[in-house]
Amino acid sequence: MRITKKFIVAGAGVVTLVAGGGAAVAATSAPAPKVTAEQAIEIAHKQVAGAWVSELDFDSQGTRADVWEIELTKGSQLHELKIDAATGKVTKNETERADKDDDDSDDD
Known part of the structure; x- marks a missing residue:
């Protein structure tokens, strides 16, 4: 019981x-992250001005630093950022072309 x-x-x-x-x-x-989701979004927008947030995840990584994973879309570009949840430092910033047609679907 x-x-x-x-x-x-x-x-x-x-x-x-x-x-x-x-x-x-x-x-x-x-414990709760020192950098809030709102602060992480502000940091991401400073890196990629004019983009909109398409995804936001908190990743607790055990012995490594916890991070906010943020995907931003600006025009035809998709930006993936990782932001340290304790310091607010951008630890990853990758850019790729956004697939508008989704031709690589797994429906085959």
Whole structure:
């Protein structure tokens, strides 16, 4: 009975802390990142002015620094950035052409 109660309480905490997010188990034991999602988005927009955010994920990496993974779209370019969740430093900034036709689908 106690295990069930703990699971329900932990599950409610995960839903509260991670709104549709990835690493639910890590979210219950890890402290909140120093850099918020909003701050990470501001940092990303400074790197790629005029872009819109197409994806935002928090990646808890265990022994390595936690990062915000942000995908930005500007015109026909897709920018993938990783921002250190403790310092706000951009650790990755890659650009590729966005596929508008999605010809590489796995429906074959």
